Amino acid sequence: MRYWLMKSEPADCSIDDLATMPNQTVAWYGVRNYQARNFMRDQMKIGDLAFFYHSSCPRPGIAGIVCIASAAYPDDTQFDPKSRYFDPKSSQEEPRWLNVDVKLVEKTPFVDLSVLRDTEALASMRILQKANRLSITPVDAEEWRTITTRLMKPKT
DNA sequence: GCCAACGTTGGC
């Protein structure tokens, strides 16, 4: 099994929004980048774990943990002319964009981006590299362990 | 709102 980091804009879907969804599950729609799509299509497996990351917001950082709850399937929003994610070049016959379902595992103590940056063991994390724009990135097991065991400890 | 970095598009 693999680990991931998935970005969401909290104005769109925050960790608290996810918690109120039926079955605490949501389709990770709106990915319009081939590399991120291919991660979902080729490498994600049901049961993989991912950090739920808040981006493009006043306080960027990791807000919780989700698990991958489905295989990749066509993203409905690409067919909807009213959606901001509509893609006129896609078709039902040959869908261009996919999504997976993710399910909340837990809301964790918030780990600020600045804290991630200050953690030497995470220096090579994708999310911390300059101009990282991928909305889905792999996280290696060592990085996962550093974050969950060292940075998510509730303050005492 | 700025701007750097990167992906995509389309003319040639």
Added chain:
DNA sequence: GCCAACGTTGGC
């Protein structure tokens, strides 16, 4: 297949 122009991302 090159590459300039353009759009988008996302932290600050």
